[in-house]
Amino acid sequence: MTQAPVQNSLMATELRTDLDIIQAWIKPDSRVLDLGCGDGSLLQNLRDNKQVNGYGLEIDPQQITTCIGKGLNVIDQNLDQGLHNFGDHSFDSVVMTQALQTMHAPDQVLLEMLRVGKECIVTFPNFGHWKARWHLVVNGRMPVSDLLPYQWYDTPNIHFCTFKDFEYLCRELDIHIIRRQVVAETPVGRLLKDVRPNLFGDTAIYHLRKRA
Amino acid sequence: MPKTFAQDSVGLVSPQTLHFDQPLELASGRCLDSYDLVIETYGQLNSDASNAVLICHALSGHHHAAGYHSEDDRKPGWWDAYIGPGKPIDTNRFFVVSLNNLGGCHGSTGPVSINPATGKPWGKDFPKLRVRDWVNSQARLADRLGIEQWAAVIGGSLGGMQAMRWALEYPNRLRHCVVIASAMKLTAQNIAFNETARQAICADPDFRDGDYLAAEAYPKDGLSIARMIGHITYLSDDGMGQKFGRDIRSGSFERGTDEPVEFQIESYLRYQGSAFSGSFDANTYILMTKALDYFDLAREYDNDPVKAFSGAQCKFLVVSFTTDWRFAPERSREIVEALIGADKAVSYAEVESEYGHDAFLIPIDRYYQLFTQYMNGVSADL
Numbered sequence: 001m002t003q004a005p006v007q008n009s010l011m012a013t014e015l016r017t018d019l020d021i022i023q024a025w026i027k028p029d030s031r032v033l034d035l036g037c038g039d040g041s042l043l044q045n046l047r048d049n050k051q052v053n054g055y056g057l058e059i060d061p062q063q064i065t066t067c068i069g070k071g072l073n074v075i076d077q078n079l080d081q082g083l084h085n086f087g088d089h090s091f092d093s094v095v096m097t098q099a100l101q102t103m104h105a106p107d108q109v110l111l112e113m114l115r116v117g118k119e120c121i122v123t124f125p126n127f128g129h130w131k132a133r134w135h136l137v138v139n140g141r142m143p144v145s146d147l148l149p150y151q152w153y154d155t156p157n158i159h160f161c162t163f164k165d166f167e168y169l170c171r172e173l174d175i176h177i178i179r180r181q182v183v184a185e186t187p188v189g190r191l192l193k194d195v196r197p198n199l200f201g202d203t204a205i206y207h208l209r210k211r212a
Numbered sequence: 213m214p215k216t217f218a219q220d221s222v223g224l225v226s227p228q229t230l231h232f233d234q235p236l237e238l239a240s241g242r243c244l245d246s247y248d249l250v251i252e253t254y255g256q257l258n259s260d261a262s263n264a265v266l267i268c269h270a271l272s273g274h275h276h277a278a279g280y281h282s283e284d285d286r287k288p289g290w291w292d293a294y295i296g297p298g299k300p301i302d303t304n305r306f307f308v309v310s311l312n313n314l315g316g317c318h319g320s321t322g323p324v325s326i327n328p329a330t331g332k333p334w335g336k337d338f339p340k341l342r343v344r345d346w347v348n349s350q351a352r353l354a355d356r357l358g359i360e361q362w363a364a365v366i367g368g369s370l371g372g373m374q375a376m377r378w379a380l381e382y383p384n385r386l387r388h389c390v391v392i393a394s395a396m397k398l399t400a401q402n403i404a405f406n407e408t409a410r411q412a413i414c415a416d417p418d419f420r421d422g423d424y425l426a427a428e429a430y431p432k433d434g435l436s437i438a439r440m441i442g443h444i445t446y447l448s449d450d451g452m453g454q455k456f457g458r459d460i461r462s463g464s465f466e467r468g469t470d471e472p473v474e475f476q477i478e479s480y481l482r483y484q485g486s487a488f489s490g491s492f493d494a495n496t497y498i499l500m501t502k503a504l505d506y507f508d509l510a511r512e513y514d515n516d517p518v519k520a521f522s523g524a525q526c527k528f529l530v531v532s533f534t535t536d537w538r539f540a541p542e543r544s545r546e547i548v549e550a551l552i553g554a555d556k557a558v559s560y561a562e563v564e565s566e567y568g569h570d571a572f573l574i575p576i577d578r579y580y581q582l583f584t585q586y587m588n589g590v591s592a593d594l
Contacts, residue, residue, distance in 0.1 A: 031555070055552060061561075061578050068529070068559050069585035071592075075548060076562045085549045 018123050019045065021181050021205050022095060025121060026050060030092035033057070033117065035079055035109075036099035040067035047072070080104050086116040094120040098203070101125065101157040107169060114175065114210040123205045126182075128162030128198045146185075163198045170208065178207040215283040220296045222254045222303055225279035225289075229319060232352055236314075239342040245328070249353055250275050250319030251311040254295060255303035257357070262594050264359040265301060266350060266386075267291065267310040268367030268374035271442070271500050272492060274318035277310035278303075293575040300583035305591045306363060314349050315341045315500065317493035324425065324493050336422025336495055343370075343507045347377045354385065364388035364590050368572035369539060370500070373507045376547070380509070383525040388590045390583075392531045393572040395543035396509040396517055396550070402538060405445050406501040409438035413494050422495055435494045436485030443484050448535035448568035456480060510550075517550030527557035529586045531579065533571035534564050559586065 019042050026032060028050045034043050037056025040063075046052035055073045058064050067074035077085075080103060094117030096109070101124050103109045113120040125148060126132075135143035142152040150157065161169070163182070170177055182201035184193040192200040217223040229250050236244045252275045257264060267277050269290075278295035280288055295301045295308055312320040315338065323338040354362065365386045367375040372394025379389045398406075413419055416434025420427045444452075456477040463473035513520035528551055532544035541562045551558040563579045565571040571579070 053555065055558075061564075061582075064559075064561055065578070065582045065585050068561075068582050069588065071589045073557055073559055075552070075558070075560045077560075085545065087553065090553070 018097065018181075018183050018203055018205050021183070022097070022121050022123070023049065025179075025207050026052060026093055026095075028052070031090075033086070033091040033094045035083075035094065035096040035113070036102075037067065037072075037074060038063050038097075040070050040072040040074065042095065042097065043067070043072050044070055079109065082108070083112045083116050088115055089118050091117045092119065093117050095122075096120070097123045098125065101127075101159050101161070103159060106159050106161075107173060110169070110175065110208075111173060114208065118209070119178070120208050121205065122208065123203055124161070124166070125157075125203055126163055126198065126201050127160035128164065129202060130199050133199075163201065163204050166204070166206070170206075174211045176209045176211050178209055180207070181205045217280065220298045221288065221292065222279035222296050224283070225252050225254065225276075225281065227252050227275055227281075227319065230353065230356060232349075232356070234352070236345070236349060236352070238339050238345045240340050242339040244314070244321065244339065247314060247321035247349070248319070248325070249311050249314070249321075249349065251309060251353065252276060252278075252289075253310075253357075254278055254308040255306050257307040257359070258594070261357075261359050262361070262363060263306050263591070264354075264357070264362050265306045265308045265590075266354070266362050266365045266378075267295070267301075267308060268346070268350070268365065268371035269310070269313065270367070270369035270371045271504065272439075272488065272497075273371065274316060275310050275312040275320075276318075278308070291573060293573070294580070294583065300580060300587050301366065302587065302591070305594075306587075309353070309357065309359075311350065311353060313341075313346045315346075315496060315503075317496040322493070323495035323499065333425040334495075335425045338495065338499065341499060341503055343373050343377050343503055344381060346374055346503075347381055350374070350378070351382055351385065360385065362386040363594060364390055364587070366390040366392075367394070368392040369394055369569065370504050370507075373504075373509070376509055377507075379524040379526050379528070380520060383523050386526045387593055388529070388586075389524070389526045390529045390531075390586070391544070391547060393533055393536055393539045393544070393569055394530075394547070395539050396520075396547055397507060397511075398505055399543075403505045405441060405538075406505055409441045410498050410501060412437035412441065413498060419494065422498075424494065431494050432486075432489045435489035435492065435497060436482070438485075438494075438497060439488040439492075440481045440485040443481060445538045446569040448537065448566055450535060451566040451568055452477065454566065517546065518553035521550050521554040521556055524551075524554070524556055528559070529583075530558060530560045531572070531582070532560075532562050533567065533569070533579075534562060535566055536569045536571060538569040 032052050032054040034056040037058050043054040043056050057075050057077045059078050094113040100106050132143035182193045182197040183203040184190045185202045189200045227250050229248050233246050276289040277291045278289040297304045312318040315322045323334045327334045365375045365378045372391040375389050413434040416431035418429040419431035459476040461474045461476045461479045463471040510517040510520040530544050532541035548560040
């Protein structure tokens with residue numbers, strides 16, 4: 001297993017959310033495509049703080065209207081239909097936050113992101129978190145938590161993975177992990193996530209590039 | 213007692229005619245030495261003339277976009293659902309300008325106007341017009357009204373084509389461009405529908421090769437059929453099915469009866485054709501559909517839409533409707549892709565609707581909300 005060059009600065013990341021971390025990784029004045037941009041919080045911050053020229057893709061009508069109200073560029077587009085309408089390396093960064101696990105073909109989506117973007121940033125919930133394991137092993141039930149609040153039959157999250165699974169896929173697809181940051185929700189989790197990220201990390205943020 | 217209009221209506225409005233003496237060079241190489249434009253305005257122009265919004269009409273539209281001409285009017289202007297106090301195109305904030313385009317038949321100079329050179333109606337000799345000719349005449353109108361830069365140029369269908377052409381021809385004269393249910397060029401199928409409609413007009417014996425005015429004739433039947441063809445394409449299969457189904461207006465299928473059956477849809481279409489042909493000019497219909505057919509946004513930009521939009525300076529909103537097959541969502545997505553490729557600010561919404569192409573005229577909650585949000589942003593930029 002290839003180990004990602006993990007950036008472990010516990011003190012500095014304690015109070016940061018995943019969106020803050022993503023923002024730090026994106027260069028000023030760059031061109032960014034945010035897949036599943038929701039209410040546009042990230043794009044708004046990138047526009048206001050880093051003069052980023054961003055576009056968001058979203059399918060939820062209410063969220064699209066919210067983005068329009070914020071003066072953001074939002075495009076009504078279903079990600080499961082691919083990014084065929086975007087040219088190769090037409091964006092500096094392609095971002096997808098907490099949506100990879102909802103895709104029908106996450107591997108294809110990743111490859112598409114790295115075709116359209118010179119780099120990409122993805123975040124997803126860790127299915128290897130100890131609470132998820134506890135749910136399954138001890139209760140014999142599929143995990144339900146604050147981060148994963150759905151029942152198995154109504155969840156939009158159809159392709160779960162652990163950090164280890166994801167990194168294995170990256171190796172399979174010849175994707176270089178530039179850096180990884182793990183976020184934990186609880187104080188104890190924050191202490192332990194750097195020791196055993198796959199057990200104590202709630203969310204991972206990966207910065208990726210296709211190997212030349 | 214005077215009738216009261218709804219709070220969100222612009223109420224009673226009256227058109228005005230503006231005369232232009234400066235010759236207008238046309239794309240065809242011909243020239244209009246002078247012409248009239250009929251316009252309506254709603255709301256107040258602010259002191260720095262920064263709050264003006266131009267409404268570009270579609271094939272059969274005209275200057276009367278909102279409000280009522282008299283207290284007895286049964287129907288308001290054609291886009292009253294979206295123009296008025298508190299509506300998306302909010303007349304409390306914007307000065308809204310709506311005109312009848314050149315070549316029209318509602319008062320602006322067109323085939324039914326008198327040709328000064330002959331003293332007779334222009335008829336079929338009226339110059340053929342392109343979308344860019346309309347845009348140029350609208351720029352003259354802006355000059356006349358003291359509007360250096362529109363806050364927004366807005367149009368649906370053929371109107372959307374004008375709005376896009378504005379962005380290319382006068383990039384510094386608009387801050388926002390709203391393109392609804394439109395396309396960068398018509399498809400072959402779309403041209404085919406227009407040609408069938410035109411042939412219906414030409415086949416009417418009263419068309420007289422376009423000289424019906426001189427002969428005091430009128431190709432009413434031909435124009436009716438043209439409108440019926442058009443109308444079918446403006447509705448969706450589902451929408452038509454839900455509204456009319458196979459409902460029968462008269463007659464019966466009962467055995468033993470020989471009574472002719474008339475379906476509701478037949479009666480509806482005939483009514484639409486008849487009402488339209490009573491208030492529209494056949495030569496104008498031909499002129500407008502030809503302008504639609506000829507429009508090709510990127511033709512002069514090596515057929516590269518990204519190149520075409522690269523000079524645009526404004527922000528864009530593009531909207532399409534799911535069941536619109538005359539100006540399908542795919543056509544709008546092409547516009548959006550070109551704009552993204554050209555690194556322009558754009559938002560796009562594909563609105564669920566059963567109303568086909570006509571949806572852009574109809575109050576639809578999601579469309580209304582997003583249009584309102586976008587226009588809030590336009591007014592924030594004032």
